[in-house]
Amino acid sequence: MSSEQASGLVPERTLGIAVLGLGNVGSEVVRLLTAHADELQARVGARLEIKGIAVRNVSPDRGVPVELLTDDPAALVSRDDVDIVVEVFGGIEPVRTLILNALNSGKSVVTANKALLADYTGELAAVADAADLDLYFEAAVAGAIPVVRPLMQSLAGDRVKRVVGIVNGTTNFILSAMGETGADYAETLAEASRLGYAEADPTADVEGFDAAAKAAILASIAFHTRVTASDVYREGISEISAEDLASAADLDCTIKLLAICERVTDDTGRERVSARVYPALLPNVHPLSAVNGAFNAVVVEAEAAGRLMFYGQGAGGAPTASAVLGDLVSAARNKVHGGKGPDESTYAKLPVMSIGDTPTRYYVRMEVADRTGVLAAVAQEFANHGVSISTVRQSGLADAATLVVVTHRAPDDALSKTVAALTSRDFVNTVTSVIRLEGTSEE
Template identity: 70%
Template sequence: MNTRPIGVALLGCGVVGSEVVRLLTEQADELTARTGAPIELRGIAVRKLGKHRDVPAELLTTDSAALVAREDVDVVVEVVGGIEPVRTLLLQALRAGRSVVTANKALLAEHTAELAEAADASGADLYFEAAVAGAIPIVRPLRESLAGDRITRVVGIVNGTTNFILSAMDATGAGYAETLEEAGRLGYAEADPTADVDGFDAAAKAAILASLAFHTRVTAADVHREGIRDITASDLSAARALSCTVKLLALCERVPQADGSERVSARVYPAMVPLSHPLASVDGAFNAVVVEAEAAGRLMFYGQGAGGAPTASAVVGDLVAVCRNQVQGGRGPRESAYAQLAVSPMGDTPTRYHVSMEVADVAGVLATVAGEFSRRGVSISTVRQAVRGDGATLVVVTHTAPDSALAATVAALHELEHVTSVTSVLRVEGDTP
């Protein structure tokens, strides 16, 4: 059993990195007791030396490659983000037998296979709990706790910025633009919110979740992605009329095929969620993930999905696991991609639509609209109609159908003579009234 100090190189000392340093310093004795050996910071790689007055100056360096290559470094912890030069540095560490703890969702969504292969070749560990949903433990349950079960579906709210915006729009009736501005003032949205509001952040996390849940390599490019820029106050109002709310969801599930095989579907988009669904009550910047498994049933993981301290908690938790492995001579879980399931195109994925349109108040318009759905094999669940002057608002909620059939129906509705405009199209998750 190894009881010598375990040397750690930390890449990055921003909001998360500084919290990692704090936890390692304040809880040093307890962490030693939990791991069986002292954890010692060998150095902290930063871009500029003069910006980190709360960190011992002797630990700081701008030479990341030299820090990673030091002989007294056993574990590399990365909280920088981005792809390069991080990818090269972590591959360098893994190939040298140094274990890696990372919170880098973008890197993992593109290069997990490459990193996992390097870890396997050298016998190093690769841990990444903090890459999805901050402090919420979801990676380890998927990799370990549910390893004896068959997961069928994972659906979650995994981006705090968009959840804050949608929750505020629902509560206040305000529009998207003004709510985004308020989110920026309160620190919930970045100066450039593109990664969040256009779904890139959630798509990277969906790729990681799908890969873990279905033992298949899924990248961000495999994830169908839509953001929340086009969501309006009217959409939230329409959702309330159906006893629903609107959430940006990351959905990963097994999709049965006609020949008995399965594909993986991974997608991110705003959707109506019934108020009875556990995700409907997740408000503000909080995250939650619901996992459905054949034996375990439905499990929900809820908590703070971002922020310095919550994310650092997940990072240090991984570091403790890695250090325990080194002390006891064990290894963490390896990548599991044996299933090699194909990824289902979005058009083939079964979904449901909520379509709101303005129509002329003339005889036969409802039958004409219903005919467009029927022509493409789409069954209608409910229809609501409200007459206003010489026009009417028509709201159709469908049963499940291939997304391509639903999209084609909506395109056809735009061309109908008596449809003035299609004002809203949202997918629906769960059972609606």
């Protein structure tokens, strides 16, 4: 504070903050804003003052002054004394409308809402740009892990080739625990729920919807192409078994739910974007294979910078609030000093590749009749669809044997047709597992 301000000759500048939501993240945002008010003022050049907190139910036991609480978020975001809106409600509506109203009322916006951004970033960014305001969303992808800003700013002069990440802590906890204990999926999910790592309804996490929303955001930023959640191919982890993890270990691999965004160039030089989420075998030498428990990590591969890895807590009140506060400080500085952050960049407009055209590798485990000629017949079925086999392992005797086939890269459609053909052959009793393989030297 200057001597003029201390003497009262120059009024202290204040920026009004509206917070939408007071759950785990919102409560932590409010706590940090209050506890570190002086430090934040020194960093921003203005005092950040909470003008109101929107909640669904106003009650005096929320841990904040009751006079700050309101159940009318629409009125809050339109107030003249609010400069920046922090949205941690979640969901699509009424949040989308609230953010649009905030931007149209001259407020910059900080949000952690990946579901909203996965489908509406374009609309929101266009309004923010027209109003010369900031729309920041670092916390929407991987909690405290800084990956959005590095992609948008630090790597703005580079050419990103691939972004691969573990971006959902619930599924990573479940798969890590299954691998460590040998327990099955249902048992481990129940334990994750008991420990608070899984929601009462875990569908968004375990079926890959949460990761797909984050993949859409990452692909849009990395490849300057608007990608929505509906463009992202998605599979969850509910079909992964303890036997799959044991077989992966035999191959010196583990299994992770991966969000994969990559720039794919075909033989003619045509570029497309592939965005997909699925459980995949990952060699133990890959840096993501060591990311266990509820932690997240994202690996970015760029032409000049090479491979960069971002690792940390991807969820939780405090980690997510840290990312929100980082965005809030940036937006507040821009309010104080003028200007705004970088706009959304979608100049490339690359087409999004279908999963059928995407080159992948497969791990296929099947129970087959243990008789002469079966291995050759299986190999022929792969050859019929133009799929080359990398390795084959066989175990078991008597009436049936277990056959594990790992393929070379081929279009996903050819691989899935191969598996479909195998299930119809009389020498294949059942195809028990089909999992893609990522992170090898073929990538």
